[in-house]
Amino acid sequence: MRRRTTISIEGDSFHINGRATCAGRTWRGMAVEGLLMNARLVQGVFDDLNPQTRSRWDYPDGPWDPARNTAEFVAAMPAWRACGLVSFTVNFQGGSPEGYSRRQPWHNSAFEADGALRDDYARRMGQVLDAAERAGMAPIVGLFYFGQDERLADEAAVLRATDEAVDWLLERGYRNVLVEIANETDVRAYEHAILTPPRVTELIERVQRRSAGRVDSPAGRLLAGVSLGGGGLPTADIVEASDFLLLHGNGVARPDGIRAMVDACRAMPAFRGQPIVFNEDDHYDFDAADNNFLAALGRHASWGFFDWRRPGEGFEEGYQSVPVSWGIDSPRKRAFFGLLAEVTGAGGGGAGAQDREPK
Numbered sequence: 146m147r148r149r150t151t152i153s154i155e156g157d158s159f160h161i162n163g164r165a166t167c168a169g170r171t172w173r174g175m176a177v178e179g180l181l182m183n184a185r186l187v188q189g190v191f192d193d194l195n196p197q198t199r200s201r202w203d204y205p206d207g208p209w210d211p212a213r214n215t216a217e218f219v220a221a222m223p224a225w226r227a228c229g230l231v232s233f234t235v236n237f238q239g240g241s242p243e244g245y246s247r248r249q250p251w252h253n254s255a256f257e258a259d260g261a262l263r264d265d266y267a268r269r270m271g272q273v274l275d276a277a278e279r280a281g282m283a284p285i286v287g288l289f290y291f292g293q294d295e296r297l298a299d300e301a302a303v304l305r306a307t308d309e310a311v312d313w314l315l316e317r318g319y320r321n322v323l324v325e326i327a328n329e330t331d332v333r334a335y336e337h338a339i340l341t342p343p344r345v346t347e348l349i350e351r352v353q354r355r356s357a358g359r360v361d362s363p364a365g366r367l368l369a370g371v372s373l374g375g376g377g378l379p380t381a382d383i384v385e386a387s388d389f390l391l392l393h394g395n396g397v398a399r400p401d402g403i404r405a406m407v408d409a410c411r412a413m414p415a416f417r418g419q420p421i422v423f424n425e426d427d428h429y430d431f432d433a434a435d436n437n438f439l440a441a442l443g444r445h446a447s448w449g450f451f452d453w454r455r456p457g458e459g460f461e462e463g464y465q466s467v468p469v470s471w472g473i474d475s476p477r478k479r480a481f482f483g484l485l486a487e488v489t490g491a492g493g494g495g496a497g498a499q500d501r502e503p504k
Contacts, residue, residue, distance in 0.1 A: 150278045150282070153363040155363075156179075161281060170489065170490055172442075177490075181422055182229055182230055183448075184451075187234055188214070188469050190211070190236075193252060194252035194254075198251040202468050203468070218471050222282070227492055228486040228492055233277075233282070234424050234425070239254070239292060241465070244453025244466050245453070255270070260297060285391075286310075291327075303339055311352055312355075314356075315359050324370075325371060328372055330373065331377050332374050353366055364388075385417075390421045391422055392424075394437050395425060400435045400440035461478075
């Protein structure tokens with residue numbers, strides 16, 4: 146299958162088709178070039194295989210429909226891209242459809258109990274990744290999620306699921322994806338030891354080895370890493386194994402905390418200059434003089450918007466909460482994408498956007 150979009154890493158910068166993202170761009174004196182502007186949009190292939198909980202996700206105008214969800218996701222993609230979004234996280238398994246959850250009785254997994262990849266999930270993921278490839282975007286594809294990893298029977302199933310997901314990506318010729326082994330590997334809810342910090346590097350390295358020589362890209366393989374919980378920092382082993390570092394800003398209420406996380410990663414002896422990417426943060430204040438987005442930007446770290454529907458909010462709120470309204474159709478969404486367009490110079494932002502002062 147002929148593909149036209151390739152993601153690569155040079156130093157601490159991401160390149161798409163051999164050119165740094167936002168090439169030459171600065172904003173308020175901060176370098177934007179090479180950053181992976183992203184959002185947490187993990188529910189693009191969501192479904193619930195538990196008949197007892199499936200009705201929770203009904204639309205305001207009809208029953209839950211995974212095909213509709215993916216179709217509306219794909220239809221919204223050009224608007225996100227026009228505002229400067231070059232990446233998003235989309236998951237094979239999980240992401241709480243409530244935003245945050247203590248229990249997860251629903252069944253949202255692209256993998257059977259033995260690790261086999263389900264055809265229906267693969268079909269929807271293909272629709273998402275094909276559209277991203279056409280749009281020149283580079284998604285972060287997540288494999289495993291706490292609260293759903295127990296849908297896999299044992300460690301052998303985890304290994305099979307990893308291999309089947311990797312082989313599926315390779316067989317379809319994707320050169321524009323990054324692989325996130327597990328969402329928040331340090332969360333204690335994981336059932337399988339291989340998905341936790343002492344051993345998760347085994348899976349990072351497994352993806353790297355299995356894909357070696359099989360991707361038409363500068364690295365010649367898939368690029369892989371794993372994310373940490375809000376405020377968490379990677380272990381030395383994770384830093385050493387990862388092609389990029391994935392951090393989360395949940396729980397980090399002050400922008401100085403974001404700056405401190407980036408500085409701490411770069412000070413680690415195992416750090417070798419990889420890109421640092423926040424691919425989940427639910428702190429906003431986009432009109433403020435300082436916020437978590439700008440704090441990351443000032444440290445040349447990429448930042449990702451995590452939006453969930455708060456109690457009492459309407460359908461249009463929250464990209465994490467199912468059912469999802471995928472448009473840019475709420476005040477929070479418009480605030481993020483408005484700032485993103487200014488920072489990247491997209492949507493006619495131009496030089497004037499570089500000089501606009503915050504409120």
